[in-house]
Amino acid sequence: MLLPAVPLLLFLLITWQVLADGPLLGLDERLSEALVRPDRASEVLSDLGNVEVAVPVLALALTVTAWRLRATGVDRWWLPATAGATAMVLVPVVVAPLKAWTDRPGTPAVPPATGYFPSGHTATAVVAYGAATLLLLPLLGSPAVRRGLVALCALLILGASYGLVRRGYHWPLDVVASWCLGALLLTGVALVSRSSRRTSAGTPSRRSGPS
Secondary structure (H helix, E strand, O other): OHHHHHHHHHHHHHHHHHHHOOHHHHHHHHHHHHHOOOOHHHHHHHHHHOHHHHHHHHHHHHHHHHHHHHHOOOOOOOHHHHHHHHHHHHHHHHHHHHHHHHOOEOOOOOOOOEOOOOOHHHHHHHHHHHHHHHHHHHHOOOHHHHHHHHHHHHHHHHHHHHHHHHHOOOOHHHHHHHHHHHHHHHHHHHHHHHHHHHHHHHOOOOOOOOO
16 A cells, blocks of 8 residues: 555655664754754643643543444444554554664753654654544544544644654654654554444444344
């Protein structure tokens, strides 16, 4: 499939540049220097990628999705919510080894350390808010509400990403790489959710029938 291939190739390219200290890192550092201005607003925005903020949002969406699908008699009502939860669990499983492997130093705005690539906070925001949106969209009847939900999701992810770069917690490429990882994990959520809806539409529910 072309859709997941694009973020995968982009992630591989960025990771190669980080490991090889390639020319993209020079551009990355200059962009960071132009953007970093630590302030209270950037701190608040970066907090949108905290586990304590993003994961409860996803947990609420998982609960609502499972409850609504079960109430409507969908056979595998638990499957979309399980896919969303699994994607979230995979974030630290994937990100932590990559941080140790790439061993990238942080920006001058943070204390000297390594392990900043990719951005765990960005990946958390992308997967938590993105999976919540993918799960809730099919449950919403109004096109305007659906568009509003997508817009809110984009604002939360972009807000967290901008805050992390503006505050100096991460280089821009750290954030872009996590967008790619998040897109790959969300592709799995979308495929499972779509498959579940198709199966339910084509198979009579065990709860249907004369009452």
